[in-house]
Amino acid sequence: MTRLIRAAAVVTGICTIAVFFMMLILGWPLFSHGHLFALLVGGWNPGSDQFGILPMMVGSTAIAGGALLVGTPLSLGVAFVTAVFARGRMRRVLLSCVRLMSGVPTVVYGFVALIYLVPFIRSQFHSGSGFSILTASLVLGLLISPTMIVLFVNALDGVDPRARRAAAALGATPVQRLLYLQLSEALPGLLSGVVMGLGRAMGDTFISLMLAGNSINMPDGVLESARTLTAHIALVMAVDFHSLEFQSIYLCGFVLYLFTFMLVLILRVVDHRFRRGRVQ
Template identity: 35%
Template sequence: MHHLVTPERVLLSLVMVVLVLMSLLFGFLIWFALPVVTDPSVAVFSLQWQPDQGHYGILPMVFGSGVLAITASLVAFPFALGVASFCQYSRYQPIAIWIRRLVRLMAGIPTVVYGLAAVFLLVPLLRETFRSGSGFSLLAVMLMIVLLILPVMVMMLDSRFQSLTQQLRLTSCSLGMTDSQMIAHVIVPNSMHAIASAALLGFSRAIGDTLLPLMLAGNAPQITGSILDSVRTLTAHIGLVLATENSSAMYNSLFAAGLLLLTISVCITLLIRKLTHSTDGGING
């Protein structure tokens, strides 16, 4: 008797293929990263990136990625929450329709378009405004990363808020609640998992982007306390070294950077999935 090919079997097969590929990817990175990490002469987890002197520390790039992702997420999140909340007001629905269309359009814009616009418009503006540095800085890339992650955060929040608004608008109105009260006391408190998921998704998108940091951050491997200074992120660092090196200690240090990035990405994805499943459990999610 032949086994029938069902959608469940196909999906299970695809899931198994993805798990195998992810396991192979982790194994590949670990295999090549371990000799570098355990070699005391390389010192990958140090603060110095000076390849000509034998220093291959990636911590300045870890700092750059972390600061960029955190600052961009902190700036974008209040705007995303405000836009998603505004779109729930009944009297502003004609405007909300166009806001949602604009957000979807922004989500589809290629990253390179943001980068080119920033190089010719934002960077000269920052250079002339602050009179400090070349304009290629943490501030420049952070502002563009905010534009990059804002649409996905808004769409995730708006999807949850819309669902709750449709369920609870009549009940809220019958209790005499205004739209503002409904959003503040009903919608937002019952969307905490979705709010956390949106914040994590924005952070993951920010820390994983390559092109904008490569074009706008200045790519200086340093730890700085000023947003007007240049920084280098892990993603941009991998792109720069891959373009110039092969089979060297500098090249081998990239496997540690790649393993770190992949681990962060997988952990955030799993956490988002857990929060999303909690949200799907009902209004109290």
């Protein structure tokens, strides 16, 4: 039994590492075909053998960044209400609603936004098709909010209750307690909530695939169409398996893997700081 348990852990670990090497090895023809630098910063022009994924990286960053700009203030506000302003039953109802919202499937957001939000954006801004970075960011911001709210509420509730009671005893109103005590104490927790939100936004495929238009050109503004790394993988799947164009999706997978790894390391650092701060 002990052996079986160890074996399970080893298999889990090896599979995770194997994904990384799979991306590296299968994308290798592309790596050796051109310079890595050219692949990462060059444009996309399969006609002249250019398979740079820079437009996709810009698209991913823009859409995920936009989603954070929409989602963070929204989630912070809702988390403040849930953790501080609401009491008793309202607090419980809010929390369970938010938990429930985090289970709404991604394609459902995409589908409804495609039918309603895309024509709305098109008619509001009179430019483009409505499939834009803005549309995708708005929906993605809403999509990542429930997760972020739960993390924010956990962080705000995690502040030492003794300190909270002390502040209340000194006559601080709930708002003052939030503003001058909980906000600064819970900052690392809030920060890691934002990082997790960023991870979810970067990793999402279907919102950007359905709403961002998937144009391969470098986007010039938020009303332009763009393609994300994840959507690129989904779109190129239909192309001939041995072409260099196909192998570019492994480069995308590789970049996404490295990005995830980086976020995990950032979370570690934040968490570490958090723990050390609490001991003192």
